[in-house]
Amino acid sequence: MTLAVAEAPAAAGRTGPPSDPMLPRPWRVCRSVRETDDTFTLELIPEPGQPVQPFAAGQFNMLYLPGIGEVPISISGDPTYPHTLVHTTRAVGAVTKKMAAIRRGDAIGVRGPFGTAWPVEDSEGNDVVFVAGGIGLAPLRPALIQVLSRRERYGRVVLLYGARTPDDILFRKQLREWRADFDLEIQVTVDRATHDWRGNVGVVTALISRVPFEPGHTVAMICGPEVMIRYTVMELERRGVTPDRAYVSLERNMKCAVGFCGHCQLGPLFICKDGPIFPYEKVAVLLSQREV
């Protein structure tokens, strides 16, 4: 079985008003939360009169700070409520470091949403295994929210999450709530434990053999470093989940998000418009090649 990547709702907007895809719209920060040492979440609301575009789980926006720059960031909030845009990211570059410092009431430019979506609806009736590495949990979060909001439509739902250290675990409170409120199996592992950590230690792929799911009726959604993606798919395959049932989110340098700038190419694919979510089979060979 091959699941089609869900058509992003933004596609409908593309033929709509002759809006300039390169022009940001002004939004405002209504909340800024420090998640961990180097990650933060921004919640944005539109300026009065700004149109609110629906988005699908897995899509991303280009966030812009005047004079500083623009970065592609996956949306990490609830797709049923696009009036608030939630973005969680790491402060690693010039732009995201500056973004980490902005506060409630500050203005920010938003272009989007762009890209393909996780196959959330197409996975109904299946077991769903989410595998996240580090900040990769953020782009998976909208899909998790969506699946849990219609929990009865899915079989077993599993989240496997690997962080560097216990202090790097994202959405800690929400993970606890999800565990309590839903029928959701969550396994968290860390690369390096601290003295008070009593959970798993090691790579996230090691968790795959420990959780229950029915391989023939499982869809996997994976987001993390490319090497983690490759080993995750290998491990899933060992459990009997064929690669055509695995979906991955990829990342490349992006300047435009609509296929004009050429930066995000991975072989024949533009990550911005053909991705960022791909059926693994479409990218398997490309991910095995060096410096593509």
Place this chain on the structure above:
Amino acid sequence: METAPGADRYVLDLTALNRLIEAVREAGYRVAGPKVRDGALCYEELDPDETLPQGVRDEQGAGRYRLRTGGDAALFSQAVGPHSWKRFLSPPEQRLFTAKKDDRGFRFEPGAIDDGKWAFIGVRPCDLAAIRLWDKVFQDGAWADSAYRAIRERVLVVAVQCTAPAGTCFCLSMGTGPRAGHGFDLALTEIGNGAPRFLVEAGTPTGEEILALVPKVRAGPEEIAEGERRLGQAETSMGRSLDVDGLAELLSRQVDSPRWEEIAVRCLACGNCTMACPTCFCTTVEDTSDLTGSTAERWRRWDSCFTLGFSYIHGGSVRRTISARYRQWMTHKLATWHAQFGETGCVGCGRCITWCPAGIDITEEARLFRQAAEAVPAPRS
């Protein structure tokens, strides 16, 4: 009723051609055309008192370009120079927007969209094909680039069919020239001996309207035959050729070939090929602000996949080596472009060969890849 061949072709002399350009100006177009500057044939805006250069001949080879002027009176006895029309369709530097601080935050003002009308005089068939490829990138997909579309939809194209291909030309291999198939408003073919004379045909109603304003005579069979003879001769005098049969698949199988490294030792990663290429479309953006921080601008600039920074993501660049960057460029042009836009990304203009300071020749490299691939049978699938 079928139109007799040549029934809609006319002959212009130099006075009539100049009158045609004048008529284009009178119709409200800014005129861009060939001009000799710094020893090369460039495409620039032409002032009303400027005439098209005459007697210019070129000599092109790998890493070599020489112009000879003052030969004869012919206007188009040369191939393309370093410029292509992309500099007008999406300028090397373009302001995308201005962000101005106000009491609430900031507001965005789109960059000035060029609402002028351009007439391109002397578009060669390879460049016509390149413009069609750019249309696919910038306006025929799910998203359209407003700035590109604003310029593009008003462009008047006066094409020139090629009668003097250069040593680096291979449009015949790519199916783009030396004849101009479509995509022009008017097409010229130089047929004069001594005094310049041109066959002209209209490709669009706009072209016909312009042509109606110009003194001309209907082309006779000898003039049409002379045009055909010269185009036929051009087909046999291409300086280069490229065997495109199965080339995309062949290159896709060569990802791990040691040949990329052999090219990389010569490649300077200077990006000249990408600047000169009429289909290379990659850009970057640059954000600027004034000293007070009250006004910021975002500029789009031509970029090249040969720079280390091009593929930078947190943690480093994806294509660290020059071999990976050359591979990206060549396989994009000749292989992955097919998957992206349904055809090859190379139009056979030869600019990348001429303007490579190391003289790297894409046709030769493709030939060597084919040779290597044929020496080793393709893997069974």
